[in-house]
Amino acid sequence: xxxxxxxxxxxxxxxxxxxxxxxxxxxxxxxxxxxxxxxxxxxxxxxxxxxxxxxxxxxxxxxxxxxxxxxxxxxxxxxxxxxxxxxxxxxxxxxxxxxxxxxxxxxxxxxxxxxxxxxxxxxxxxxxxxxxxxxxxxxxxxxxxxxxxxxxxxxxxxxxxxxxxxxxxxxxxxxxxxxxxxxxxxxxxxxxxxxxxxxxxxxxxxxxxxxxxxxxxxxxxxxxxxxxxxxxxxxxxxxxxxxxxxxxxxxxxxxxxxxxxxxxxxxxxxxxxxxxxxxxxxxxxxxxxxxxxxxxxxxxxxxxxxxxxxxxxxxxxxxxxxxxxxxxxxxxxxxxxxxxxxxxxxxxxxxxxxxxxxxxxxxxxxxxxxxxxxxxxxxxxxxxxxxxxxxxxxxxxxxxxxxxxxxxxxxxxxxxxxxxxxxxxxxxx
Amino acid sequence: xxxxxxxxxxxxxxxxxxxxxxxxxxxxxxxxxxxxxxxxxxxxxxxxxxxxxxxxxxxxxxxxxxxxxxxxxxxxxxxxxxxxxxxxxxxxxxxxxxxxxxxxxxxxxxxxxxxxxxxxxxxxxxxxxxxxxxxxxxxxxxxxxxxxxxxxxxxxxxxxxxxxxxxxxxxxxxxxxxxxxxxxxxxxxxxxxxxxxxxxxxxxxxxxxxxxxxxxxxxxxxxxxxxxxxxxxxxxxxxxxxxxxxxxxxxxxxxxxxxxxxxxxxxxxxxxxxxxxxxxxxx
Ligand SMILES: Nc1ncnc2c1ncn2[C@@H]1O[C@H](COP(=O)(O)OP(=O)(O)OP(=O)(O)O)[C@@H](O)[C@H]1O
Ligand SMILES: [Mg+2]
Numbered sequence: 001x002x003x004x005x006x007x008x009x010x011x012x013x014x015x016x017x018x019x020x021x022x023x024x025x026x027x028x029x030x031x032x033x034x035x036x037x038x039x040x041x042x043x044x045x046x047x048x049x050x051x052x053x054x055x056x057x058x059x060x061x062x063x064x065x066x067x068x069x070x071x072x073x074x075x076x077x078x079x080x081x082x083x084x085x086x087x088x089x090x091x092x093x094x095x096x097x098x099x100x101x102x103x104x105x106x107x108x109x110x111x112x113x114x115x116x117x118x119x120x121x122x123x124x125x126x127x128x129x130x131x132x133x134x135x136x137x138x139x140x141x142x143x144x145x146x147x148x149x150x151x152x153x154x155x156x157x158x159x160x161x162x163x164x165x166x167x168x169x170x171x172x173x174x175x176x177x178x179x180x181x182x183x184x185x186x187x188x189x190x191x192x193x194x195x196x197x198x199x200x201x202x203x204x205x206x207x208x209x210x211x212x213x214x215x216x217x218x219x220x221x222x223x224x225x226x227x228x229x230x231x232x233x234x235x236x237x238x239x240x241x242x243x244x245x246x247x248x249x250x251x252x253x254x255x256x257x258x259x260x261x262x263x264x265x266x267x268x269x270x271x272x273x274x275x276x277x278x279x280x281x282x283x284x285x286x287x288x289x290x291x292x293x294x295x296x297x298x299x300x301x302x303x304x305x306x307x308x309x310x311x312x313x314x315x316x317x318x319x320x321x322x323x324x325x326x327x328x329x330x331x332x333x334x335x336x337x338x339x340x341x342x343x344x345x346x347x348x349x350x351x352x353x354x355x356x357x358x359x360x361x362x363x364x365x366x367x368x369x370x371x372x373x374x375x376x377x378x379x380x381x382x383x384x385x386x387x388x389x390x391x392x393x394x395x396x397x398x399x400x401x402x403x404x405x406x407x408x409x410x411x412x413x414x415x416x417x418x419x420x421x422x423x424x425x426x427x428x429x
Numbered sequence: 430x431x432x433x434x435x436x437x438x439x440x441x442x443x444x445x446x447x448x449x450x451x452x453x454x455x456x457x458x459x460x461x462x463x464x465x466x467x468x469x470x471x472x473x474x475x476x477x478x479x480x481x482x483x484x485x486x487x488x489x490x491x492x493x494x495x496x497x498x499x500x501x502x503x504x505x506x507x508x509x510x511x512x513x514x515x516x517x518x519x520x521x522x523x524x525x526x527x528x529x530x531x532x533x534x535x536x537x538x539x540x541x542x543x544x545x546x547x548x549x550x551x552x553x554x555x556x557x558x559x560x561x562x563x564x565x566x567x568x569x570x571x572x573x574x575x576x577x578x579x580x581x582x583x584x585x586x587x588x589x590x591x592x593x594x595x596x597x598x599x600x601x602x603x604x605x606x607x608x609x610x611x612x613x614x615x616x617x618x619x620x621x622x623x624x625x626x627x628x629x630x631x632x633x634x635x636x637x638x639x640x641x642x643x644x645x646x647x648x649x650x651x652x653x654x655x656x657x658x659x660x661x662x663x664x665x666x667x668x669x670x671x672x673x674x675x676x677x678x679x680x681x682x683x684x685x686x687x688x689x690x691x692x693x694x695x696x697x698x699x700x701x702x703x704x705x706x707x708x709x710x711x712x
Pocket of ligand 1: 710
């Protein structure tokens with residue numbers, strides 16, 4: 001358990017931006033010339049920190065900078081980070097698809113990887129032949145692969161197509177076979193990059209189960225990249241977080257994921273500015289801040305706990321009617337869970353800042369991460385209504401699988417929905 | 430499997446130009462054979478005539494050469510039966526040009542699989558060379574059959590010459606040239622795409638600078654140095670000399686050819702392994 005499976009030492013990766021192929025001959029010649037004279041490559045010096053939203057002046061960017069970490073045998077390491085953070089780049093280097101610009105990695109054992117969408121299949125070969133090909137790529141002999149063949153075909157659920165060239169497969173089928181091959185050929189290290197996205201719900205579940213199995217029962221090491229934070233949390237034993245090519249956080253999955261959620265929800269005062277879909281909002285009344293109020297210094301809500309938030313807003317113009325606040329809870333993958341409205345109690349007879357405590361009682365949200373969108377206005381769902389300000393995804397918060405009395409919720413499946421409602425009566429009629 | 434298992438491996442940028450990792454190739458021999466098999470079978474699956482295609486191409490090209498260069502243009506065939514003369518040049522040339530053509534596209538045509546799984550990239554061009562050899566042997570059998578036919582008819586007489594022993598060596602030279610040149614070209618095309626335009630007709634042109642449709646001794650003395658500078662010429666000339674007894678056979682030319690092959694192959698393998706590391710970044 002304590003042996004290292006992967007040791008990553010000071011890895012850097014440089015990419016060239018823009019259309020490659022223009023003006024490169026000159027650069028290449030001068031590069032060669034420098035190399036020839038034994039000097040340092042002049043192009044390694046330039047290059048800026050990688051930020052997808054800013055246009056960089058240089059042609060070269062660092063997609064990974066100074067990455068250092070270890071993975072122990074049998075560990076499931078989650079790698080999270082925003083789009084363009086460098087997760088796939090890191091996995092590609094680990095799978096030897098591309099080489100690092102600087103640094104060194106020690107890998108102990110055979111690595112099988114499933115990198116982003118699409119698999120390491122030869123399109124003209126049949127599914128069966130591709131299984132052998134992938135086995136051979138892993139350095140396995142023919143008999144060994146034959147021994148695993150049935151399990152692979154069975155797990156993938158593409159028996160009917162196993163002797164058809166892979167180019168005729170749907171992308172989901174390719175992914176199914178790809179996953180089955182990678183998981184059943186028993187690599188020492190399994191690398192999975194965001195591949196579950198194309199599979200259907202049933203297969204995703206099967207895969208997650210298999211990954212868990214591979215690590216906990218077969219004792220193999222798994223590196224798992226996903227934007228599905230729920231899966232990351234369930235599956236991994238440790239997480240690292242990348243941001244603009246740098247490793248910024250490392251530790252227990254819950255902790256790193258929470259930090260990630262906190263980072264992706266922008267700083268509080270500027271936060272609302274970026275989330276308004278429309279210039280029109282926030283002129284007369286402006287929402288400025290929302291913070292969750294957790295009990296006892298924690299950073300999450302317990303299951304079944306009354307949710308409390310502090311909501312701050314400014315009144316720029318006096319309104320005759322009393323204001324109310326509305327909110328919508330949705331899951332991180334944009335599924336709305338429910339909407340609600342407070343009663344109209346806010347007097348808007350004076351210009352100035354207001355702070356209110358928003359309490360959502362008896363809402364038993366299934367454990368997980370949720371987003372809260374906020375609105376302030378007059379009227380309700382039954383009558384005409386008007387909003388003065390609407391802020392989408394104002395906040396992300398977590399419900400832990402733990403009640404205030406310390407129990408966990410069992411027997412709840414995602415397909416039951418997100419709310420547990422227990423005020424239900426049954427009477428003899 | 431257990432050999433590879435838990436073996437320590439270091440991933441780092443290749444610092445030296447000569448860090449070629451050739452030993453690693455051996456561990457992937459199974460994969461090489463799979464690619465060879467696929468390459469060989471794929472050339473005629475989904476066709477009606479199947480393996481017959483291996484014969485059709487050289488036969489028709491030879492007939493065309495007989496007609497155009499032999500009968501219309503009246504180019505000398507050194508006193509040999511035309512069919513035998515052209516076919517002898519073609520089997521060698523075909524091997525070279527097919528191999529070169531395919532190797533020159535390795536990176537582009539395999540970017541899909543190269544982007545997803547690791548194996549020594551050199552396996553791919555090597556598999557092309559080997560499957561090309563299989564095709565060469567089949568076409569060589571065709572040549573032998575026709576050679577026997579002319580022997581029986583008495584138009585050529587077979588006499589054993591020591592040059593025949595050079596045959597394996599000629600094949601190695603040929604393979605080395607097509608692999609080496611192909612590796613250089615494929616490495617360069619990843620960056621300079623113009624080259625792939627050039628390669629298509631470049632190979633066609635090169636054939637005319639090689640004694641395929643004419644014997645070396647029919648070349649005017651003025652231009653002889655051009656054909657002699659072409660390191661592929663001695664291979665074809667020696668091949669003809671071994672079987673037909675005609676052609677210019679000189680040890681010096683063959684040494685020159687060997688020397689060129691070694692250099693080209695060396696440069697090819699180095700550039701290829703250099704480009705291979707980061708090819709996926711620019712595809
Ligand atoms: N071949 C390439 N050439 C130039 N830049 C590249 C190349 N591949 C990746 N990049 C850049 O490197 C950065 C990291 O990309 P990477 O694919 O690793 O991100 P990621 O963390 O996997 O993101 P996502 O969550 O969207 O999958 C990005 O800014 C990307 O634009
Ligand atoms: Mg990615």
